[in-house]
Amino acid sequence: AIDYVNQSLNKITSQFKRTSIEGSFRSEGDQVIRLYEKWKADPQGHLGVLCGVEPIDTAHRGLKPGDLALVMGFVSHMKSTFTLNWLYRAAVYQQKNVAIASLEMSIEMLRVLIYVMHSRHPKFKGHPCQRKIDYDKVRAGALSSDEEKFFRRVCDDLSNCMDYGEVYYKEPQNESVTVADIQRWAEAKDRIKPLDLLVIDYVGLLDPETNMSGMEQGSNLNRVIRQAKLCATNFAGGRGISVLSPFQANRQGLQDA
Secondary structure (H helix, E strand, O other), X not given: OHHHHHHHHHHHHHHHHHHXXXXXXXXXXXXXXXXXXXXXXXXXXXXXXXXXXXXXXXXHOOEOOOOEEEEEEOOOOOHHHHHHHHHHHHHHOOOOXXXXXXXXXXXXXXXXXXXXXXXXXXHHOOOOOHHHOOHHHHHOOOOOHHHHHHHHHHHHHHHHOOOOOOEEEEOOOOOOOOHHHHHHHHHHHHOOOOOOEEEEEOHHHOOOOHHHOOOOHHHHHHHHHHHHHHHHHHHHHHOOOEEEEEEEOOHHHHHHO
16 A cells, blocks of 8 residues: 555656756756766766676666666567576676566576576686586586586575675566556665666566556557656656666567568
8 A cells, every 4th residue: 555655656746747847958058067077077977787798888888767778589589588687787797786577487497597697707717617507407407516516606605795786576476467566566675775777577568557458459568668668767756767678579570580
């Protein structure tokens, strides 16, 4: 009930904020100069949540609060894995607090993937077993004794090292899940530790608001994407958050490509 009231108040507040943003650019040159001086004094301050791929990070300098990023690809083209790697690197390499709501991959699978990714961390560089750990071997329980010993060390490090950010997760159990449901959950976690990144895997599986269920599929998807963007900008009373999601291209697009 408290989360519902907070969500309702946030919507009202954001509406007031949107209606009050107006003016004339002709009279705001001094504001632009002040922003420039702020950025000049702290050139790293405007970096967002980086994905770890240098050409991409150089181009967009990371996701900032209020940004919605879609990782587009076709079926089985590693969209979720790429997105999960982005989340992992944000938490471990940038010390960001992150959260993921997974509607496609099971939490058990995500959990193992995260820890397997961590086995490639530079702090373990040079260990003879580092390149021998993969998801299939872990899932099959087929690690050698030396590999298992190393993997236990990896798991202990990710679980207990205080140098990393928090990684919250949620696997919704209801058939109908909306952006608002995920936002309420993420904002509850944000009150524990302020979040920098919210991953939704993926927006194509979310439902629009219940009163819009009769709309055709394309309109529903557009509405969900719009809601995800509003979540990014209005999160936590307007503070904003970076939202990231895989996005599946249709079969006809794959055939055309």
